[in-house]
Amino acid sequence: MARYVFITGGVVSSLGKxxxxxxxxxxxxxxxxxxxxxxxxxxxxxxxxxMSPFEHGEVFVTDDGAETDLDLGHxxxxxxxxxxxxxxxxxxxxxxxxxxxxxxxxxxxxxxQVIPHVTNEIxxxxxxxxxxxxxxxxxxxxxxxxxxxxxxxxxxRQFAQERPRGQxxxxxxTLLPYLAASGELKTKPTQHSVxxxxxxxxxxxxxxxxxxxxxxxxxxxKIALFCNVRxxxxxxxxxxxxxxxxxxxxxxxxLDQAVLDAFMISPAPKPDLSRWTDVMDRLDNAEGxxxxxxxxxxxxxxxxxxxxxxxxxxxxxxxxxxVKAEWIDAEIxxxxxxxxxxxxxxAILVPGGFGERGTEGKIKAxxxxxxxxxxxxxxxxxxxxxxxxxxxxxxxxxxAGSEEFDHxxxxxxxxxxxxxxxxxxxxxxxxxxxxxDDKGGxxxxxxxxxxxxxxxxxxxxxxxxxxxxxxxxxxxxxxxYRDRLEAEGLRFSGMSPDGRLPEIVEVKDHPWFIGVQxxxxxxxxxxAPHPLFRDFVRAAKDKERLV
Ligand code: GLN
Numbered sequence: 001m002a003r004y005v006f007i008t009g010g011v012v013s014s015l016g017k018x019x020x021x022x023x024x025x026x027x028x029x030x031x032x033x034x035x036x037x038x039x040x041x042x043x044x045x046x047x048x049x050x051m052s053p054f055e056h057g058e059v060f061v062t063d064d065g066a067e068t069d070l071d072l073g074h075x076x077x078x079x080x081x082x083x084x085x086x087x088x089x090x091x092x093x094x095x096x097x098x099x100x101x102x103x104x105x106x107x108x109x110x111x112x113q114v115i116p117h118v119t120n121e122i123x124x125x126x127x128x129x130x131x132x133x134x135x136x137x138x139x140x141x142x143x144x145x146x147x148x149x150x151x152x153x154x155x156x157r158q159f160a161q162e163r164p165r166g167q168x169x170x171x172x173x174t175l176l177p178y179l180a181a182s183g184e185l186k187t188k189p190t191q192h193s194v195x196x197x198x199x200x201x202x203x204x205x206x207x208x209x210x211x212x213x214x215x216x217x218x219x220x221x222k223i224a225l226f227c228n229v230r231x232x233x234x235x236x237x238x239x240x241x242x243x244x245x246x247x248x249x250x251x252x253x254x255l256d257q258a259v260l261d262a263f264m265i266s267p268a269p270k271p272d273l274s275r276w277t278d279v280m281d282r283l284d285n286a287e288g289x290x291x292x293x294x295x296x297x298x299x300x301x302x303x304x305x306x307x308x309x310x311x312x313x314x315x316x317x318x319x320x321x322x323v324k325a326e327w328i329d330a331e332i333x334x335x336x337x338x339x340x341x342x343x344x345x346x347a348i349l350v351p352g353g354f355g356e357r358g359t360e361g362k363i364k365a366x367x368x369x370x371x372x373x374x375x376x377x378x379x380x381x382x383x384x385x386x387x388x389x390x391x392x393x394x395x396x397x398x399x400a401g402s403e404e405f406d407h408x409x410x411x412x413x414x415x416x417x418x419x420x421x422x423x424x425x426x427x428x429x430x431x432x433x434x435x436x437d438d439k440g441g442x443x444x445x446x447x448x449x450x451x452x453x454x455x456x457x458x459x460x461x462x463x464x465x466x467x468x469x470x471x472x473x474x475x476x477x478x479x480x481y482r483d484r485l486e487a488e489g490l491r492f493s494g495m496s497p498d499g500r501l502p503e504i505v506e507v508k509d510h511p512w513f514i515g516v517q518x519x520x521x522x523x524x525x526x527x528a529p530h531p532l533f534r535d536f537v538r539a540a541k542d543k544e545r546l547v
Contacts, residue, residue: 002036002136003263004126004168006156008202010144010193011175015210018071020173020237020255021139022078023246027256029079030247030271033134037075038087039068040122041141042148046092050440057303061472061522062087065446070306071139077310077525078247086128091148094121114151122155123162144172144196157201169262172197172204173237176211176219185213187223194227205262206233208255214238233258242283244313244526247276279526282317289322290540293345295330295365297358302327308351308379311521314529315537323537325349330361338368347375347512347540350382352472352519356405363389375512375539377532380473383515384418387477387485387505391417394488395481404475407435421476425498433474443474448496448518450503456493457506458514461535467494469503469518477502477517512539 005024009017018039025035045051048059049067060073060083068088076083098121102112110117126138140156142149160168174190194204207229209215215236224231235253240246250256251273260268292312298304309325316323328341330350338361342348348369350362362385369376370389378386384402391400401414423432424444433442449468452459459465479502482492494504494516507513514532524530 001167002130002133004159004163005135005137005171005259006160006168007137007139007171007173008144008153008197008204009140009142009173010196011189013143015173015175016237017139017173018074019243019246020171020208020250021071021137022074023250024171024255024259025075025081025135025137026078026247026276027251027271028135028137028259030251030273030275031256031260031269032272033269034132035079035135035137036081036087036129036133037072037079037083038126038136038138039071039075039089039141040125040138040152041069041088041090042146042152043090043141044092044095044148045090046096046440047088047090049443054298054301054304057301058306059472060307061445061470061519063447063468063470067445067472069141070303071141073307073310073522074243076522080525080528086125089122089125091151094118094125094151097121115154118151119155119158122152123159126155126159144193144200150200153197153200153202166264169205169259170197170202171206171208171259173208173210176209176213176215178211178213185211185215185219187219187226190223191226194229198228204229206235206255206258208235208237210237212239230258230261233262242313244276244279244283248273248280275527279317282320286316286320286322288541289324290316290346290537290543291324291326291344292347292349292537292540293328293342293365294325294349294351295328295333295342295362296351297330297353297355305351307519307521307524308349310526311524311530311533312349312537314524314526315533315535317526318529318534319537319541321537321541323540330358330365333361333364334358338364342368342374343372345374346543347377347536349377349536350379350385352380352382354381354404356408359385359402359405363392367393370507370510370513373511375536375543376507376510376514377536378515379519379521380517383505383517384475384477386513386515387481387490387502388417390485390488390490390505390507391481394490395484397481397484402475417478417481418475419478420474421501424501425496444471444476446470448503450494450518451497452504453491453493456491456504457512458493458504458532461531463531469516469520470522471518473517477505511543512536 007021057070059067062083066085072083176185235255312323366386366389388400391397399415400417402418403416403420452465489508505515520530520532
């Protein structure tokens with residue numbers, strides 16, 4: 001039966017709870033344990049699939065097709081453990097399950113209440129897979145005191161009570177603000193946050209204190225005293241130059257030791273941190289820099305393309321080079337020539353996206369990359385735009401476009417080189433969809449296999465002809481244009497196993513031009529960079545001498 005670590009946050013949001021959880025997962029692994037990480041989000045959306053990337057950052061997709069919070073991406077990048085549907089839940093999902101049961105009559109006429117019905121549903125969620133790992137790390141989204149969060153806090157309190165003693169611990173993240181005027185770190189917000197937790201029956205075992213300044217021993221002792229936590233379980237967490245420093249930094253600060261102490265595991269197994277010292281060595285000793293232009297739509301919020309930014313960093317680690325990604329709003333190229341913006345970059349990436357806005361600019365970026373021999377990686381919408389560009393400018397399909405934009409505009413303007421997919425095969429069954437279906441959870445989602453053409457560039461990069469990658473899209477390149485496009489040098493080098501769905505295209509006589517219908521960035525890890533990102537950065541590095 002797994003031991004449970006519940007991770008909560010206080011004082012302010014965005015303290016890096018997800019990162020602390022992920023780093024703790026990595027450290028427990030380094031000590032030889034198996035782990036699984038989970039996220040419980042108090043918001044009322046059933047899942048983040050319908051939330052705007054501007055508001056909530058990227059939607060992370062799991063192999064089994066769940067649309068989840070971007071923290072699950074951190075969990076995977078730090079532990080290498082593939083997340084599942086059962087690793088992410090929101091209040092919306094919990095309530096919708098409860099209401100479904102109520103309608104079915106499962107509660108036998110009882111009055112449905114937050115306690116016990118909602119809290120039971122949360123506890124059932126927590127218990128899934130409890131026999132599979134040594135440690136289950138469960139992060140509660142939001143901050144203690146949030147109204148929506150209360151059922152989750154109550155559920156973890158009950159859960160810990162129901163388990164044998166010593167099987168669950170609570171870790172709480174807070175902030176120590178610094179007052180420049182008096183030159184002091186203030187502990188009061190942390191005290192209040194712990195007081196709030198204790199008022200709902202939760203006593204933290206480990207306190208992680210974020211601070212921009214060194215925390216003097218005196219303050220640490222004070223926090224321990226006022227918050228009823230052992231002094232060596234008050235863990236300082238300072239700002240880091242890279243998130244990948246977190247496992248080593250938290251280890252130095254004593255986090256994993258404090259957690260094992262709280263479980264009374266003694267002696268603690270010795271950690272093997274070589275995976276993280278190697279990552280840090282590559283980060284610290286990178287030679288030179290390559291600049292990659294990411295031409296997208298959600299450019300104001302960096303979290304909107306979180307996994308892409310990380311996968312580019314991983315590609316840099318593999319090539320021992322720093323990757324500087326710069327985000328350019330695709331709409332600019334609808335008014336202006338892209339050349340002055342793009343000519344100083346060693347590579348261009350067009351990421352995924354939804355809706356027509358900015359797409360003509362992305363098509364211009366793809367054209368620039370193709371004509372000027374600049375390495376190009378098109379992901380999902382970025383592949384679709386590259387195909388439309390080739391159809392228009394090479395194959396003479398002048399009105400080439402995507403049905404997505406016609407559907408959005410409610411009029412037929414394009415020849416649908418990219419069309420709405422209504423039926424596809426998943427494993428051994430067929431999935432069917434209609435235009436106008438609900439938006440939530442109805443895309444082609446999760447891992448699908450693809451077959452790569454032997455001798456193609458992608459087969460060489462992957463070192464195999466059979467791959468599995470994660471998808472999240474509704475529209476698809478129409479295979480009926482294959483012959484016309486291949487005659488013009490756009491090779492369809494990766495296809496779905498039934499040969500119906502184009503998964504990868506590449507431009508034949510080009511240094512590096514690849515479009516993929518899936519999201520390779522979701523599977524990249526710092527200690528195992530994704531082959532496409534590794535080779536894309538290699539091509540960027542080779543393009544010109546390093547700047
Ligand atoms: N909007 C496109 C589709 O639904 C691309 C989606 C994406 O880039 N993830 O097919």
